Amino acid sequence: xxxxxxxxxxxxxxxxxxxxxxxxxxxxxxxxxxxxxxxxxxxxxxxxxxxxxxxxxxxxxxxxxxxxxxxxxxxxxxxxxxxxxxxxxxxxxxxxxxxxxxxxxxxxxxxxxxxxxxxxxxxxxxxxxxxxxxxxxxxxxxxxxxxxxxxxxxxxxxxxxxxxxxxxxxxxxxxxxxxxxxxxxxxxxxxxxxxxxxxxxxxxxxxxxxxxxxxxxxxxxxxxxxxxxxxxxxxxxxxxxxxxxxxxxxxxxxxxxxxxxxxxxxxxxxxxxxxxxxxxxxxxxxxxxxxxxxxxxxxxxxxxxxxxxxxxxxxxxxxxxxxxxxxxxxxxxxxxxxxxxxxxxxxxxxxxxxxxxxxxxxxxxxxxxxxxxxxxxxxxxxxxxxxxxxxxxxxxxxxxxxxxxxxxxxxxxxxxxxxxxxxxxxxxxxxxxxxxxxxxxxxxxxxxxxxxxxxxxxxxxxxxxxxxxxxxxxxxxxxxxxxxxxxxxxxxxxxxxxxxxxxxxxxxxxxxxxxxxxxxxxxxxxxxxxxxxxxxxxxxxxxxxxxxxxxxxxxxxxxxxxxxxxxxxxxxxxxxxxxxxxxxxxxxxxxxxxxx
Numbered sequence: 001x002x003x004x005x006x007x008x009x010x011x012x013x014x015x016x017x018x019x020x021x022x023x024x025x026x027x028x029x030x031x032x033x034x035x036x037x038x039x040x041x042x043x044x045x046x047x048x049x050x051x052x053x054x055x056x057x058x059x060x061x062x063x064x065x066x067x068x069x070x071x072x073x074x075x076x077x078x079x080x081x082x083x084x085x086x087x088x089x090x091x092x093x094x095x096x097x098x099x100x101x102x103x104x105x106x107x108x109x110x111x112x113x114x115x116x117x118x119x120x121x122x123x124x125x126x127x128x129x130x131x132x133x134x135x136x137x138x139x140x141x142x143x144x145x146x147x148x149x150x151x152x153x154x155x156x157x158x159x160x161x162x163x164x165x166x167x168x169x170x171x172x173x174x175x176x177x178x179x180x181x182x183x184x185x186x187x188x189x190x191x192x193x194x195x196x197x198x199x200x201x202x203x204x205x206x207x208x209x210x211x212x213x214x215x216x217x218x219x220x221x222x223x224x225x226x227x228x229x230x231x232x233x234x235x236x237x238x239x240x241x242x243x244x245x246x247x248x249x250x251x252x253x254x255x256x257x258x259x260x261x262x263x264x265x266x267x268x269x270x271x272x273x274x275x276x277x278x279x280x281x282x283x284x285x286x287x288x289x290x291x292x293x294x295x296x297x298x299x300x301x302x303x304x305x306x307x308x309x310x311x312x313x314x315x316x317x318x319x320x321x322x323x324x325x326x327x328x329x330x331x332x333x334x335x336x337x338x339x340x341x342x343x344x345x346x347x348x349x350x351x352x353x354x355x356x357x358x359x360x361x362x363x364x365x366x367x368x369x370x371x372x373x374x375x376x377x378x379x380x381x382x383x384x385x386x387x388x389x390x391x392x393x394x395x396x397x398x399x400x401x402x403x404x405x406x407x408x409x410x411x412x413x414x415x416x417x418x419x420x421x422x423x424x425x426x427x428x429x430x431x432x433x434x435x436x437x438x439x440x441x442x443x444x445x446x447x448x449x450x451x452x453x454x455x456x457x458x459x460x461x462x463x464x465x466x467x468x469x470x471x472x473x474x475x476x477x478x479x480x481x482x483x484x485x486x487x488x489x490x491x492x493x494x495x496x497x498x499x500x501x502x503x504x505x506x507x508x509x510x511x512x513x514x515x516x517x518x519x520x521x522x523x524x525x526x527x528x529x530x531x532x533x534x535x536x537x538x539x540x541x542x543x544x545x546x547x548x549x550x551x552x553x554x555x556x557x558x559x560x561x562x563x564x565x566x567x568x569x570x571x572x573x574x575x576x577x578x579x580x581x582x583x584x585x586x587x588x589x590x591x592x593x594x595x596x
Contacts, residue, residue: 249292271545385465420457
């Protein structure tokens with residue numbers, strides 16, 4: 001049986017791995033205070049399900065699984081043959097009711113109603129103290145071991161670059177941005193060229209083309225001086241070669257363990273860095289025993305925003321694949337500082353303010369959620385609002401940003417004690433297309449700033465379209481010709497200084513909750529072909545540093561239709577968000593990537 005473009009279906013796909021089934025089981029397990037990762041097979045799932053309950057009503061727990069699996073099968077058939085959709089909460093309730101009814105027929109003294117198994121914790125679990133179990137398929141429990149084979153600094157291949165290039169001048173936004181490393185991780189499956197000899201040749205070729213790419217992107221090889229420019233282009237960037245043992249790539253992708261993601265990048269992601277002399281970028285090429293390859297990148301946000309990082313990676317991958325510089329798009333290394341001149345010396349209080357906003361102490365947790373095309377379409381319509389059918393719906397990113405913001409405000413009101421706070425959404429806006437004249441798409445630097453939308457506590461009762469209207473207005477500011485003119489040229493610093501002063505006053509008085517959003521969609525990240533095909537999957541991060549902030553990064557899903565949201569929140573908020581029914585009605589928590 002073939003449904004849409006998901007390929008040949010198996011029972012494990014229908015009962016466990018498809019988006020609807022994942023959300024169904026997740027809701028049951030979240031109600032039971034259990035966190036989970038899906039099993040590889042239906043049989044394994046049943047064994048693990050049964051092992052969760054050790055109490056008096058263990059048979060009831062089994063019945064919930066039986067009725068759940070059977071109902072999912074019927075729902076799938078109804079969808080395929082009768083074109084009827086089933087509401088997930090209706091299915092959840094009917095499954096529980098049928099299980100309890102059947103159990104009560106055999107156990108007449110059972111004193112509870114259909115809702116009671118979750119409401120009063122009838123089901124007792126194996127770990128009584130915490131009542132929280134995290135379980136993985138047996139094969140995935142194997143410990144992944146990373147063996148470092150080599151470390152070296154890669155420098156531009158041409159000595160002329162080192163001798164003739166003038167220091168790279170910062171743009172104003174580079175000066176305002178703190179140093180922290182943004183991760184990019186590309187996973188490539190085993191190919192016909194994955195023999196040991198071919199892998200060795202690939203690694204040598206990657207080193208050579210990386211060095212040649214630095215001839216074009218020479219600022220990446222230098223070091224920051226006085227928060228005003230980059231010089232010393234002979235310093236180079238680190239390249240680590242590693243071997244992955246104990247885990248093959250296909251196993252990792254079937255059940256992605258995000259806590260392992262940091263093992264694939266050279267620097268810990270999103271951690272505060274105070275040393276201006278650190279590299280602008282670093283790479284780690286990790287080779288799995290199966291021949292699969294992970295290419296991990298750590299890019300300093302001091303120099304590199306998402307379009308800049310994507311441009312570098314496209315240049316490197318194109319050169320590696322084609323062997324010709326003529327097919328590589330050359331960067332513009334001078335434009336940003338002309339449009340947005342730096343301020344020297346740069347006021348330390350403005351940089352300190354930005355560091356305060358970027359890095360707040362807390363126990364932050366990062367999770368991956370996937371929104372499929374149908375969920376996104378529904379949220380766009382909701383974000384447009386009733387009676388506005390002739391109006392263009394908000395973009396996919398705007399709708400998702402406001403939906404997550406709304407859910408975060410809801411869980412914040414439950415997780416944080418005290419009076420509700422002002423809530424602030426900040427959305428990264430690419431300024432390249434908004435300048436006059438428009439800048440090059442490959443102008444390098446931090447050429448973005450934040451659209452800011454604020455909602456007071458009364459907005460907890462507002463609808464999604466109300467928040468979308470606030471965000472639309474804040475992004476619209478960057479489409480205003482007069483405002484963009486005030487950002488450009490020598491007057492730009494005065495505009496940003498006024499912005500910083502107002503922001504300082506706001507956080508001093510209100511101490512708001514701030515939720516940041518940025519989109520890496522439409523950057524071609526899923527098409528980084530180094531000569532062994534497009535990446536099977538693109539991932540971001542595991543654990544951020546001890547001081548960071550609430551941040552959501554959007555990337556395109558593998559099918560090109562959905563969107564992955566990598567959400568970082570403090571642990572208390574994340575725990576609430578993962579159990580929020582409104583959120584889980586649209587978001588699928590860390591689903592399997594795919595079978596390879």
